[in-house]
Amino acid sequence: MLHKQEGGRYPPRLWILSAGRPHRLIQDFGFVPHRERRGIYEAAAGLHLGLVVVPELPPSRETLMLRLMGSGRTLRQALAELGQLKANTLERRLAVPILIAVQLDASCGIFSKDREALIDAMKVYQEWEAGVEARGEARGEARGEARGEARAGRRAGRRGRSSVC
Numbered sequence: 001m002l003h004k005q006e007g008g009r010y011p012p013r014l015w016i017l018s019a020g021r022p023h024r025l026i027q028d029f030g031f032v033p034h035r036e037r038r039g040i041y042e043a044a045a046g047l048h049l050g051l052v053v054v055p056e057l058p059p060s061r062e063t064l065m066l067r068l069m070g071s072g073r074t075l076r077q078a079l080a081e082l083g084q085l086k087a088n089t090l091e092r093r094l095a096v097p098i099l100i101a102v103q104l105d106a107s108c109g110i111f112s113k114d115r116e117a118l119i120d121a122m123k124v125y126q127e128w129e130a131g132v133e134a135r136g137e138a139r140g141e142a143r144g145e146a147r148g149e150a151r152a153g154r155r156a157g158r159r160g161r162s163s164v165c
Contacts, residue, residue: 015050039052071101
């Protein structure tokens with residue numbers, strides 16, 4: 001538990017995110033499980049250090065963004081959950097551009113060992129891409145219709161003018 005410093009503020013806490021359970025780290029720093037939150041560990045109070053063991057986090061929308069940093073089954077499950085969210089949700093708006101960047105950066109290799117996670121990420125990407133195309137088409141059609149209506153209005157205005165001498 002963090003104790004307030006002078007001035008009533010808490011000191012900053014350093015968080016370690018781990019895609020697996022780091023047994024040695026837990027032992028060496030004396031991490032203990034958080035009383036209420038699964039997958040969260042705390043070191044001795046004076047260290048101001050926390051540990052998140054990503055595969056131990058409960059599957060929920062609250063933990064989704066962290067679980068997207070996992071690997072194997074944890075990552076695949078998080079990608080599937082992300083794919084089920086509506087396109088305008090905060091999680092999708094934040095995560096999809098990052099997934100796209102990872103996909104484009106072939107040197108990254110995040111998915112090189114996990115073909116199923118790559119396939120799940122591609123599904124999310126393809127859904128995003130289809131949404132972008134649909135929005136682009138809708139905007140283009142709306143602009144085209146607006147221009148057509150404007151031209152029709154100008155033509156009608158020209159026809160409606162009578163030349164009186």
